[in-house]
Amino acid sequence: MTNPVVQKVNPMLTEERAKASFPVEELTYILDGGKFNTEKRREIEELVTKDPNFEHPPIQFMTREQQYSLAVKKALLVQQRLKELDMLDDPYASYFFRRIAMPREVSPIGLHWVMFVPTLMGQCSDEQRERWLQRALNYEIIGTYAQTEMGHGTFLRGIETTATYDPSSQQFVLHSPTTTSIKWWPGGLGKTCNYAVVVAQLHTQGRCHGVHMFLVQLRDESTHRSLPGVVCGDIGPKMGYHTIDNGFLQLNSVRIPRENMLMRNAEVQPDGTYIRRVSNEKLTYGTMVFVRSLIVSDAARGISEAATIAVRYACVRRQGEPSSPGAPEPRLLDYPVHQYRLLTCVANCYGLWFASEVLRDLYFTVQPDVLEGRTERLPETHALSAGLKAVGSNRGAACVEECRRCCGGFGFSEASGLPKIYNDINPACTYEGENTVMLLQTGRHLLKCVERARRGEQLAPSDAYIRSRPTPQPKLAGGPLTADLLLGWLRWRSLSMLLEVSGRFNSFIEQRQAWADAFQAVSRRLTRCAEAHCILYVGQAFLDSAKAAENPKICGVLTSLCRLFLLNEVVSGAGDVQLSRSDLARCQDAIDSLLTELRPNAVALVEAFDLPDRMLCSVIGRYDGQVYEAMLQWARQSPLNATDVHESYELYTRQFLAGRSLAKL
C-alpha cells in the first residue's frame, strides 16, 4: 500500500483486512496492467505527496475564485514537474501525476490535453501538425475545444457559428450571428486559454459545407488580453466543477488565415474551391469518440474511490440493535442489505474497469486505420464508445450516489470526499453527448445491424451475436448458475429485445412511415436495447478478465464478483423479457449467497485499487479508519469557526433580539 503505516489503525479495519482470501497486491497489478505500472504509479504518488508545493488546506473551505486560482497554479506546476522529470511524453505517468496532484479537481487546462491536443493530432494535415502540435505539446499555447453553443449542444449539425471564406484576403471570417450561436461551456475558455478549436459552419463560394474545425487565437500571447472581435468570459458557478472556468465566446467577424482550417479531411483552396478528402464526414467527430472512451474508465475510477470510502466506513461505523445483551452494536457491513448496496457498486466498478480497457484497446487498434481513411470498424467503435460512455457515466453517478448515501449524514458532508467525487462524475452524463442521445446512437447502429444480419452480411465482433437465430429463453433454474450461463442469458435478452424492437420498427416502415418517424416511435425501447447491448459487453469483458487471472484465488473472487454483477443485471432486467418466477427466485437466492461469500473480501476488493489517502481526501474513508477524531479536526478548519462570535451576530441577531427592524440594515 502507498499509505504510510499509521501508528494506530482502527482494529475493526485491521480485522477486516485479515479476512482477505486472495493476495491483494496481485490484484492491484492486474488492475494497473502489470507490476511495472503499479510501481511507477506509486513512485509518482510519493513524489507528489512529498512535494510541499502541492499542500494546501481543503479546497471545500475556499471561495470559487480561490479554488480556480489554486487549480491554475497546481495544473501548471504539474506541467513544470513533468517536464523536469522528463515524463511529458509518458501518458501513463502524466495521467497519474495529474490525478494525485489534483484529486477530483477538474483542471483548468484539462481540455487542452483531453481535447485540444487530440483534435490537432486527428484533424490537422501533416503540415499543420508541424506548425501547431509541438507548440501545444510544449504548452506554449493553451487551447480548448469550442463546439457547444447556447442554442445547440446535442444537435451538432444545427450549430450556427459561421466561418465564411474570403478569397480576396485568403482568410476565414468567424462570426457569431445570433445570441444562441455564442459558444457556451467549453472548459478553460473563460479565463485560461489563449487558443481554441472552434467548430463552425463552413461557407465558401456561396455554399455551406457543414461543420468544420478552425484554430482561432482568442487572446494575445503576451498580455493575455482578448483579441479584437473576441468576447469571452466565465459562465458562472455550476453544480460542481468549481475549479474550472467553463466559458462563453462571441466572435464578431474575427479573421483567421485560410491555413487555420483543420485540413486533414477537407480543404478550402486559395480560390475558395472546397475539396473533401474522405468520404465519411463523421471523421470530424473523432475527438469525441476518443474522449467518450476515456469517460468509461473515469467512471470506474470514480466508483473505486467512492466504494473504498464507503466500504471502509461500513467496517468502522457501528449502529443498531446488538445481537445479544452486552454485544457491541453491529457494523454497517454486517447488514445484508448494506452488503448488497456496496458490493453491487464494487461489482459495477470492476465490470466497467475491465470493459474500459477492452474499449481503449479497440480504439487504439482502429484509430490508425481511421487516420488513413479506412473506416470499416468506425461504426462499431462509435456505437460502443457512445453507449458505454452513457452506461458508464450513468452507473458511475448512480453508484457514487449510492456509496454516499451508504455513509448516512457524513456522506452529505464535504468531509467525506463523496460530494466532490459525485460532482465530478455527474456532468459526464451530459458532456461529450447527453446520455440518452448517446444510447440512441448505439440503438440506431443496432437497428442497422439487424438489417445487415438479415441480408447475411458480416458484423463487427461485438455485434456478431445479432446474426444468431432466435432461440428459446435459456433456463436459469436447474443446473448451476455459472457466469457463462448468466452471460448467455444476457446475450439472449439483448437479442430478443432488439429483434422485437426491430420488428416493430419494420412494421412502421411497412405502414409507409418515414425512417426518422419510425425511429422516434421505437426510440424509448431502443435506449433500453442499447443499454442491454452495452451491459453484455461489460459482462463479457468482466468474465474474460476474471478467467485470465493466473492466481486461482483471484480468479475465484473475480468470478464470484462477476456473477454478482450478472445476477443483478438478470434480476433488474427481468421485466424486459418474461423471466419465470422460479428463475427469478433462484437468482435472488444466488445473490444472497454471494453476499455472504464476498463479504470477507469487501475491504480487500476495494483496497486492491490502492488509493492513497491523498487521492481520496476523505475523513471517513481514511486508511487508518480513525473517523471521529478526524471529523472534529476537519470541522475546526471551517472559516465560520475563526471567531467565537460571528460578525452576523452583531449586525443582525443582536438587533433582532432587541426588537429592532432589520429592513434598513
Ligand SMILES: CCCCCCCCCCCCCCCCCC(=O)SCCNC(=O)CCNC(=O)[C@H](O)C(C)(C)COP(=O)(O)OP(=O)(O)OC[C@H]1O[C@@H](n2cnc3c(N)ncnc32)[C@H](O)[C@@H]1OP(=O)(O)O
Ligand atoms: C491521457 C489520458 C487522459 C485520461 C483522462 C481521463 C479523464 C476523462 C474525463 C474527461 C473530462 C473531460 C472534460 C469535459 C469534456 C466535455 C467536452 C464536451 O462536451 S465537447 C462537446 C461534445 N458534444 C457532443 O458530444 C455532441 C453530441 N452530438 C453528436 O455527437 C452528434 O450530433 C450526434 C452523433 C448525436 C448526431 O450527429 P449527426 O451528424 O446528426 O448524425 P446522425 O444522427 O444523422 O447520424 C449519421 C451517421 O453518423 C454516424 N455517426 C455519428 N457520430 C459518429 C462518430 N462520432 N463517429 C462515427 N460515426 C458517427 C451515425 O452512426 C450515423 O451512421 P449511419 O446510421 O448513417 O450509418
Ligand SMILES: Cc1cc2nc3c(=O)[nH]c(=O)nc-3n(C[C@H](O)[C@H](O)[C@H](O)COP(=O)(O)OP(=O)(O)OC[C@H]3O[C@@H](n4cnc5c(N)ncnc54)[C@H](O)[C@@H]3O)c2cc1C
Ligand atoms: C461540465 C460540462 C463541461 C462541458 N465542456 C464542454 C466543452 O469543453 N466543449 C464543448 O463544446 N461543450 C462542452 N459542454 C457542453 C456539452 O457537450 C453539452 O451540454 C451536451 O452535449 C448536451 O447538449 P445540450 O446542453 O445542448 O443539451 P440538450 O441537447 O438541450 O439536451 C437537453 C435534454 O434533451 C434531450 N434531447 C436532446 N436531443 C434529443 C433527441 N434528439 N432525442 C431525445 N432526447 C433529446 C437530452 O437527452 C437532454 O436530456 C460541457 C457541458 C458540461 C455540463
